[in-house]
Amino acid sequence: MKKLHRLLLIMMTSFLLLVPADAAFAAKKSSVIRPGESLQQVRTLSWKATLLRNVRTKYGRFRAGTVVTVVRGGAKCIIRLKGHNYSISKQYLSFGEDLASVVTKGDYTKRIKNTYINSAAHKSKSKYLVWVSLDKQRVNVFKGSNKKWKLVKVFKCTTGRDNSTPIGNFTIKSKVPNYNGLAYYMAFSGSGFHRWPGAGISSIGTHTQSHGCIRMTEKDVVWMYNTLPVGTRVWIY
Known part of the structure; x- marks a missing residue:
């Protein structure tokens, strides 16, 4: 009896793993997300920008005109220099393209x-x-x-x-x-x-x-x- 119960449990688990995500909830109604509700964490593409002023870090000094990688946009952008991330105001960066938005x-x-x-x-x-x-x-x-x-x-x-x-x-x-x-x-x-x-x-x-x-x-x-x-x-x- 225990073996039969274990076999049925394995079969049910295997079936659930095979059911696609939305299909498992096909009959379940989902409300529209309300304004201000948190969204899925998503990834944006990296962007290239040019420094408009000199930047001094503990890993070195980077002159205006240096091309940097922007890994996060916003009023305060995150840029990557020498493998490290730094926060810098958007006004000190010149973008070839608009920043990624969400x-x-x-x-x-x-x-x-x-x-x-x-x-x-x-x-x-x-x-x-x-x-x-x-x-x-x-x-x-x-x-x-x-x-x-x-x-x-x-x-x-x-x-x-x-x-x-x-x-x-x-x-x-x-x-x-x-x-x-x-x-x-x-x-x-x-x-x-x-x-x-x-x-x-x-x-x-x-x-x-x-x-x-x-x-x-x-x-x-x-x-x-x-x-x-x-x-x-x-x-x-």
Whole structure:
């Protein structure tokens, strides 16, 4: 009897691990995030800037005109010098591009996206590559091949609360028209792309809200479902 009980427990645990994040909560309604509610911790791209004044640190003196890496924006920026981070007022930095903003403040330019995605190796088993930008809540679709990718589509999306959307390299494992109530489901790493379920779609592209999956409008996810083959690379960052 104990062996049977243990076997049933193992089977139930295995089943739960296989259920995609949003599918496990498909019947559960989630309220729209309220203004001021904390968003998912997200990562922004690093930015280059030029010092407008001399900066003295215990690791050395850096003259005005030195190109530095900005790792966090804001009124007080964080810059990296000689492997160490320093806080400096934004007014003392000159940016070639606007600072990265989080969620509600626009998107990266097409040039920045192409440069970023081709700055490292991203190989795909299809002629498409998908980059889900967590800080911008955007799905970026590229066409081409490794280090020769070109941006062809940009869609607003909503990712997971509480860091529930996985970060890293994945592939589209399967596509089904309906998975436990989630329409146009494209699975990757226990989560997936799918049509927004239920109410709350007005917050798409502005707030994290899902249980880990990537929610999109029906029009946008249908295009992806019909266009992207199984095996397409998905980069989430």
